[in-house]
Amino acid sequence: MRDINDTKLEAIVSELRRPAPFDATFDRRVMRAVRTVATRPLRLISPLMPMPRWRVYSAFAAVAVAMLAVAILPGRHAMRAKPVQFVLVAPQAKTVQVVGDFNGWDPSHAEFAAENRGGGVWSLTAPIPPGHHRYGFLVDDSLWVPDPAAPRVADEDFGKPNSALVVEDTP
Amino acid sequence: MLLTASLATAQRAPLARLNKVLDAPTRTAVLAIIDSARVAGLPADVLVNKALEGAGKRADGPLIVAAVRSLAGELRRSRDALGHASRDAEITAGAHAIHAGVAPTELTQLRRSAMGRQLTTPITVLTDLVSRGVPAATASTAVLSLERAGLRDAEFGAYQRSVRQDIERGADPAAAATTRARGAALRHGGGTSFVTGR
Numbered sequence: 001m002r003d004i005n006d007t008k009l010e011a012i013v014s015e016l017r018r019p020a021p022f023d024a025t026f027d028r029r030v031m032r033a034v035r036t037v038a039t040r041p042l043r044l045i046s047p048l049m050p051m052p053r054w055r056v057y058s059a060f061a062a063v064a065v066a067m068l069a070v071a072i073l074p075g076r077h078a079m080r081a082k083p084v085q086f087v088l089v090a091p092q093a094k095t096v097q098v099v100g101d102f103n104g105w106d107p108s109h110a111e112f113a114a115e116n117r118g119g120g121v122w123s124l125t126a127p128i129p130p131g132h133h134r135y136g137f138l139v140d141d142s143l144w145v146p147d148p149a150a151p152r153v154a155d156e157d158f159g160k161p162n163s164a165l166v167v168e169d170t171p
Numbered sequence: 172m173l174l175t176a177s178l179a180t181a182q183r184a185p186l187a188r189l190n191k192v193l194d195a196p197t198r199t200a201v202l203a204i205i206d207s208a209r210v211a212g213l214p215a216d217v218l219v220n221k222a223l224e225g226a227g228k229r230a231d232g233p234l235i236v237a238a239v240r241s242l243a244g245e246l247r248r249s250r251d252a253l254g255h256a257s258r259d260a261e262i263t264a265g266a267h268a269i270h271a272g273v274a275p276t277e278l279t280q281l282r283r284s285a286m287g288r289q290l291t292t293p294i295t296v297l298t299d300l301v302s303r304g305v306p307a308a309t310a311s312t313a314v315l316s317l318e319r320a321g322l323r324d325a326e327f328g329a330y331q332r333s334v335r336q337d338i339e340r341g342a343d344p345a346a347a348a349t350t351r352a353r354g355a356a357l358r359h360g361g362g363t364s365f366v367t368g369r
Contacts, residue, residue: 101220104185105227132260132291134224134267144228151299151331154271157221157238158228164267164295166260168324 081127082167086137086147091120093139100135100165102128107138130169134162185219193222197232204239213246214259217266245269252278253290264294271301277311285318292324293317296331303335304344313352320356330355 086098096114103109114122114137122137134153137145144160146152151164193201201222209215221242225235249265250257252275257265265278281290281297293314300310317330330351337347 099227101185101217101224104188105220105223106188107227130260132263132267132295134220149332151295152302153267154298154302155242155267157241158225158230158234160228162224164264164299166264166292166295166324168289169260 080169081129083125084128084165084167085123085125086114086135087121087123087149088114088137088139088145088147089120090122090137090139090145093120093122095140096122096124097138097141098124098126098135099138100162101133102126102135107141128165128167130167133165133167135165136160136162185216185223189219189222189226192226193235194232197222197235200232200236201239204236204243208243208246211247212255213243213250214262217246217259217263218243242266242270248275249278251275253282257282258289258291260291261289261294264291264298268294268298268301271298272307273297273301273311274307277307277315280311281315281318284315288318289324290318292327293322296327299331300334300344300348303338305334305348306345309345310348313348316352316356317359320359322355322359326355326359 088096090096093116096116097107097109098112098114099105099107103112112124112126114124117123134155135147137147139145146161147163153162153164155162189201190198201218205215205218205222208218218239221239222235225238230238245266246262248269250262252269253261253265268278269275277297278294281293285293297310297314300313301307305313314327317327322330333351333355334344334347337351338344
């Protein structure tokens with residue numbers, strides 16, 4: 001490291017401590033400059049960094065695509081989701097929905113409508129994220145039925161029984 | 172791909188849906204409970220889903236608020252019993268076990284006997300047994316014995332199915348749970364650690 005002479009150092013410090021002189025027109029000049037900039041049309045690219053217009057549009061397009069991808073592509077959990085088959089035997093049913101915490105308890109999700117495989121066997125296979133889930137079957141939009149093949153959950157807070165599903169968090 | 176993306180969107184949007192399906196007073200009360208749970212580090216998504224379940228099943232607002240509040244308390248007791256390092260899925264399963272009538276001390280015992288192992292499946296099986304009429308103490312003893320014997324999750328699942336079938340065929344729930352647990356522990360070489368009843 002280079003030694004700095006104390007006298008020189010003191011001179012530098014004292015210069016830095018000296019109040020900077022402002023004349024009476026300083027504020028006015030600053031505000032004029034600010035107003036001038038503010039009234040200019042907005043330029044996205046600085047004149048110091050000239051860039052062809054197509055590059056600007058490409059950059060905007062890339063950002064838009066990235067935002068769309070984040071919005072619609074599967075998240076971390078969904079990527080690790082595992083296919084789970086749900087089966088209910090309901091010969092008299094006209095529709096069977098799988099409704100649970102993995103679809104926000106929303107019976108309107110077409111992706112969770114079970115298909116009639118014949119002989120009264122309804123089934124659906126859907127990717128479910130790892131974790132502990134609760135669900136049930138909604139038959140004909142009115143009757144809640146627990147999965148007879150799954151463990152029960154004793155949480156009939158709303159008078160309708162649920163089933164439990166554990167999806168392991170393994171690769 | 173589209174199906175997966177669509178499902179992912181469905182799985183990520185529960186809180187936004189909560190704003191749509193609940194009336195204003197219910198929403199305010201539920202969101203306050205959810206915020207408190209989130210601040211306490213509890214798995215708040217479980218509470219969101221409980222509220223959505225209530226809305227999906229067309230329950231009244233006060234009933235939804237009561238269910239969410241009750242679950243928040245059970246999540247807290249579950250985490251206290253299982254330890255703060257427990258996974259969200261374990262805490263959730265524990266909350267449902269407590270709701271079913273399992274004592275928090277039983278969950279603590281289970282945790283102590285299975286240090287480092289995931290307890291979500293054993294606790295889910297425990298809850299299932301209790302909901303099928305097995306006394307909570309008997310069910311806890313059976314599951315604890317199986318855990319000590321080193322059963323894996325798939326074997327816990329097989330045990331649950333056997334007990335369920337026995338009960339559906341008319342067996343006494345306690346006898347079915349105890350007998351099947353003894354058999355499963357013996358098969359796994361852990362028969363000597365089984366303790367019956369309380």
